[in-house]
Amino acid sequence: MRALSGRSLSLEFRFGLLLALIALPVLTVTGLGAFYSVKERSRYYEEYSLAVAADLLRANVATYRTPQALAAGGRSLAADLLGRHQIGLVVRDASGASLVDAMEARIPEDIMAQSVSSGDPVEWKSGSSSYRILAAEAHLGNGSPVRLVLALNIGTPSAVQHAYQSVIIIIALTGGMLIVTLGLILMQRGLEPLRRMTAKTRDITASRLGDRLGIEDTPAELRELADGLNDMLQRLQDSFRRLDEFSSDLAHELRTPIANMLGQTEVALSRARSVEEYRAVLESNVEEFHRLSRMIQDMLFLAQADSSEKALDLEPVELRSQVDKVVEFYEPLLDEKGIRVLRNGSAEVKANRLLAQRAIANLLSNAVRHAPEGSTLDISIAPSEPGWIALKVVNPGRGIAVDDMPWIFQRFFRGRGADETGGKTGEGWGLGLAIVKAIMEMHGGRVTAESAPDGMTCFTLYFPEAVAATG
Numbered sequence: 001m002r003a004l005s006g007r008s009l010s011l012e013f014r015f016g017l018l019l020a021l022i023a024l025p026v027l028t029v030t031g032l033g034a035f036y037s038v039k040e041r042s043r044y045y046e047e048y049s050l051a052v053a054a055d056l057l058r059a060n061v062a063t064y065r066t067p068q069a070l071a072a073g074g075r076s077l078a079a080d081l082l083g084r085h086q087i088g089l090v091v092r093d094a095s096g097a098s099l100v101d102a103m104e105a106r107i108p109e110d111i112m113a114q115s116v117s118s119g120d121p122v123e124w125k126s127g128s129s130s131y132r133i134l135a136a137e138a139h140l141g142n143g144s145p146v147r148l149v150l151a152l153n154i155g156t157p158s159a160v161q162h163a164y165q166s167v168i169i170i171i172a173l174t175g176g177m178l179i180v181t182l183g184l185i186l187m188q189r190g191l192e193p194l195r196r197m198t199a200k201t202r203d204i205t206a207s208r209l210g211d212r213l214g215i216e217d218t219p220a221e222l223r224e225l226a227d228g229l230n231d232m233l234q235r236l237q238d239s240f241r242r243l244d245e246f247s248s249d250l251a252h253e254l255r256t257p258i259a260n261m262l263g264q265t266e267v268a269l270s271r272a273r274s275v276e277e278y279r280a281v282l283e284s285n286v287e288e289f290h291r292l293s294r295m296i297q298d299m300l301f302l303a304q305a306d307s308s309e310k311a312l313d314l315e316p317v318e319l320r321s322q323v324d325k326v327v328e329f330y331e332p333l334l335d336e337k338g339i340r341v342l343r344n345g346s347a348e349v350k351a352n353r354l355l356a357q358r359a360i361a362n363l364l365s366n367a368v369r370h371a372p373e374g375s376t377l378d379i380s381i382a383p384s385e386p387g388w389i390a391l392k393v394v395n396p397g398r399g400i401a402v403d404d405m406p407w408i409f410q411r412f413f414r415g416r417g418a419d420e421t422g423g424k425t426g427e428g429w430g431l432g433l434a435i436v437k438a439i440m441e442m443h444g445g446r447v448t449a450e451s452a453p454d455g456m457t458c459f460t461l462y463f464p465e466a467v468a469a470t471g
């Protein structure tokens with residue numbers, strides 16, 4: 001049943017049906033038109049030959065001087081007319097007496113009277129035959145009037161009609177079939193690019209996501225579909241690539257710390273150690289485990305951000321108080337390095353509070369790590385383009401190398417000198433800015449970085465402004 005339901009009918013079947021639905025009535029109407037025009041034409045010729053015959057007869061009748069002469073000689077003329085041209089003839093004198101009668105059928109008086117009064121031929125049906133009848137006046141040689149009645153046998157109309165009908169049906173059916181067949185052949189050719197496209201998509205597997213559907217010889221209607229499919233392939237390929245990078249990054253980054261811990265632990269176990277020595281190894285391991293677990297959490301966050309399509313719960317967030325909270329959290333570290341933090345401006349933005357805090361914290365942690373001891377950081381909040389609020393975090397320091405600039409937002413990217421500046425904050429994984437970027441994208445915003453060598457480094461977060469609630 002399903003194969004026949006309206007939705008799943010093949011295009012070819014629909015097209016064929018459509019052609020048949022168009023071709024049959026069109027051909028039938030054309031055939032009927034031809035039939036009626038032929039019928040009209042033959043009627044004209046029939047009337048014309050009757051008129052010619054009447055004229056000839058008039059001239060002929062005038063050569064007979066008396067009714068008697070006509071009755072004697074006219075018979076053979078009438079028989080000739082009837083035999084050769086299927087025209088029956090009756091000639092009557094003024095009193096109505098028949099002088100010549102060569103008529104196969106008895107024509108009723110009223111039919112004759114009809115033709116007399118109109119002067120035109122009348123059609124009359126008798127049994128299975130039909131006649132066209134013309135009555136005309138003529139004069140004998142002596143001037144006395146006679147009436148001519150001519151009847152042309154026009155055959156059996158129903159037989160003629162039947163013959164035409166079957167011709168029309170045959171033309172409509174064969175013509176229709178021809179049109180449908182030719183249409184289907186053309187359609188099959190037209191659908192060839194679609195078939196090629198289908199075959200091509202079947203060939204594309206996870207390992208061949210780089211393949212694209214060719215659009216050079218694709219018709220315009222299919223080009224859009226091919227473009228759409230190619231875009232989809234591009235997105236799939238990107239996702240696969242990200243997944244690939246993600247797992248290889250993860251494996252690569254886990255290898256070194258785990259190898260280090262393994263080596264350290266094996267060395268410690270290779271001979272008897274003092275309690276202090278064991279403690280030192282365990283403490284170092286704990287520190288490393290903390291780092292690893294932080295990294296795994298960060299990676300999980302990025303993986304979720306990568307794959308999640310769901311919209312964030314955005315609420316009006318007072319940015320300044322979030323900055324204050326983050327700075328408060330970093331207070332001990334700031335005190336330790338003797339770093340001051342200047343804060344300027346405030347604004348309400350549409351954001352997820354915890355994620356905004358996390359982005360600010362990641363920038364602040366970088367700024368603290370890279371700023372020299374005793375320096376000053378600058379955090380400012382101000383409107384930028386209409387509808388957007390810019391939060392800038394500026395720190396002095398050695399800056400970011402120009403070569404590093406394009407990479408700093410990539411996962412696991414650590415700039416040159418990152419290890420030296422690691423210091424007390426612990427060596428980073430290079431995930432902080434990737435997370436900031438992911439968070440800003442989740443907000444529909446963005447993050448930018450500027451850095452002057454041996455000058456100021458400035459990161460800017462662009463948040464959508466919270467629209468003031470209108471009464």
Ligand SMILES: Nc1ncnc2c1ncn2[C@@H]1O[C@H](COP(=O)(O)OP(=O)(O)OP(=O)(O)O)[C@@H](O)[C@H]1O
Pocket residue numbers: 362366367370395397398399400408409413414415416418427428429430431432433434457
């Ligand atoms: N304020 C800054 N000043 C100078 N360089 C910076 C600054 N912020 C980031 N960078 C450079 O960008 C790199 C990437 O920063 P990111 O925050 O992603 O990683 P990280 O701080 O090294 O590690 P993590 O944030 O995961 O602890 C850093 O290694 C550093 O080289």
Ligand SMILES: [Mg+2]
Pocket residue numbers: 362365366428431432433
């Ligand atoms: Mg960082």
